[in-house]
Amino acid sequence: MPELLLTPSPQLLARHDIAGPRYTSYPTADRFVEAFGPQDHQRAMGRRQDASLARGQALALYVHIPFCESVCYYCACNKVVTRKRERAVDYLRLLEREIALQAQHLERRPTVSQLHLGGGTPTYLDDGQLAHLMxxxxxxxxxxxxxxxxxxxxxxxxxxxxxxxLRALGFNRLSLGIQDFDAQVQQAVHRVQSTPPVMDLMQQGRDLGFESINVDLIYGLPLQTPESFARTLNTLVELSPDRVALYGYAHLPERFKPQRRIDEASLPSAPVKVQLLAGAIHTLLDAGYDYVGMDHFAKPGDALAQAKRQGRLHRNFQGYTTQSEGDVLGLGVSAISRIGACYSQNAKTLEEYEDRLLRSELPTVRGLALSHDDLVRRAVIMGLMCQGRVAFESVELAYLIDFEHTFAAELEACQALAKDGLIEMSSREIVVTELGWFFVREVAMLFDRHLQADRQRARYSRVI
Ligand code: SF4
Structure with a gap:
């Protein structure tokens, strides 16, 4: 089977198993500054208004629903765990206020090509609340x-x-958070759900005509073994979702409080984690899924896999998308917008979000206006992450730079990855190889000026 030749070896996975950003934006959100406030966001929307009148560019919307009924111990999301349903009622009132306020700064009734409801748990809202939001x-x-x-x-x-x-409300895509089908693993992460109802949901989703159903899995969770995860993957293949997102668990209990409830001794060791990943890749490719990029797989007929083959893949805060690079308006607590050459993020706590909106202020608390250098690097990094290639000439023409001169150090650093067969380089372009796609964020990291600057500072500190 030719696909299996593309599976990275455990040795290669171990060698390139480094932590790094997922590049849903460049610069990444940890570079946003508080000096960027509501007025900057408002100005960016004003500029969009002018531009959209000329180009009629559609908008993507992201709406964040932060509530969850119980906490999953691996969670690193911005959420509020509560069973007090009235909190959702208050939140929806605020969200409505924000939507009206943001809309004032946009062109009249902007056209939306993509809506994503994320969380937290969007299905924490009841049917009436979801209908009202829509x-x-x-x-x-x-x-x-x-x-x-x-x-x-x-x-x-x-x-x-x-x-x-949900279907009647117009939703045409579903993303099911499963993580693992093994009962013991589920108990260890405090997210227990039996498999038969998930099977039923999947079938019902298909019968109702949802165009694409995604399933999220996580490898590296407590008590996972290559054998138990192989069983989970077999169940997944039986479920046959259109897309699979396979995330690696990063244990950072000092940053994420729920993770302190995970017994560290029960976590798979680094070599076992590599085995889990290698086994998952092998199973998914063998089952006929295409590798889309980073941690995403899709059936060859799915829009995402087609977009990858046709070089039309893009990336936004929700991950890979078939929508062309455009503006994203983030609504709700902690949501991030990308408008033109600016990123802006809403207040991260419900209290601050409420405080701003009750004063009829936009809830932007931080963000970034991208410099020319950021824009050039964003084009390079998104080219690598989405198309798996950067043609020097197209970047030179778009940003009026000499690629080899501007990126002399980065191109030098690329040599090591070329040696491992992850990229191919010529005087005209960098192309991520099929094997290199599994490590694409490592290639992108070489072009991340903020990250490289930090590394140099860190090296400097150690030398002193
Ligand atoms: S993983 Fe999802 S459902 Fe679980 S606590 Fe976090 S946001 Fe809520």
Whole structure:
């Protein structure tokens, strides 16, 4: 089977198993500054208004619903764990206020080509609340004929009636958070759900005509073994979702409080983690999935796999997308927007979010206006992450630079990755090889000026 030749060896995975950004943006969100406030965001939207009048560019919307009924111990998301349902009622009122406020600064009834509801747990909202939210969005935005409307679904909070309601509201894509089918692993991470209802949901989703169903898995969780994870993958293959996101668990208990409840002794060792990943890649490729990039797989007929083959893959805060590079308006607590050459992030706590909105202020608390250097590097990094190639001439023409001169040090550093067969380099371009796709963020990291500057500072400190 030729696909299996593309599976990276455990040795290669171990050698390139380095922590790094996922590059849903460049610069990454940890570089945003508090000096960037509501007025900067407002100005960026004003500039968009002018530009969109000329180009009629569609908008993507991300709406964050932060509530969860119980905490998963591996969680690193911005969420509020509560069973007090009235908090969602108050939050929706604020969200409605924000939507109206943001819309004032945009062109009249902007056209939306993509909507994603994420969290937290969007299905924490009941049917009436979801319908109301969609109604509010409908009032302020227009939609393209083929608009993608996706929602993250926690199978523990959804049944067939709920799916039918989501479909009736216009959602056409689902993302199911599974993580692992093994009962012991589920208990160790405090996210217990039995497999048969998930199987039913999947079938119902298909019967209802959802165009694409994604399943999230995580490797590196407590008590996972190559054998137990192989069983999970076999169940996944039986479920046959259109897309699979396979994330690696990063244990950072000093940063993420819920992770302190995970017994470190129960975590798979680094070599076992590599085995888990290698086994998962092998199983998914063998089952006929295409490797899309980073941690994403899709069936060859799925829009994401097609976009990859046709060089139309893009990336935004939700990961890979078929939507062309455009503006994203983030709504809700902690949501991030990308408008033109600016990123802006909303208040991260419900208190501050509420405080701003009750004063009728945009809830932007930090962000970044990209410099020319950031824009050039964003083009290079997104080219690598999405198309797997950077043609020097196209960057030179778009940004008026001499590529080999500007990136002399980076090109030098690329040699080591070329030697390992992860990229191919010529005087005209860098191409990520099929094997290199599994390590594409490592290639991108070489062009991340902020990261490289930190590394140099760190090296300097050690020498002193
Ligand atoms: S992983 Fe998802 S469902 Fe679990 S606590 Fe975090 S945000 Fe909530």
């Amino acid at each position: 109604d509010v969005l409908q009032r302020h935005f227009g939609w393209t004929a083929k608009a993608e409307r996706s929602i993250e679904v926690d199978p523990r909070t959804a049944d067939s009636q709920r799916l039918a309601h």
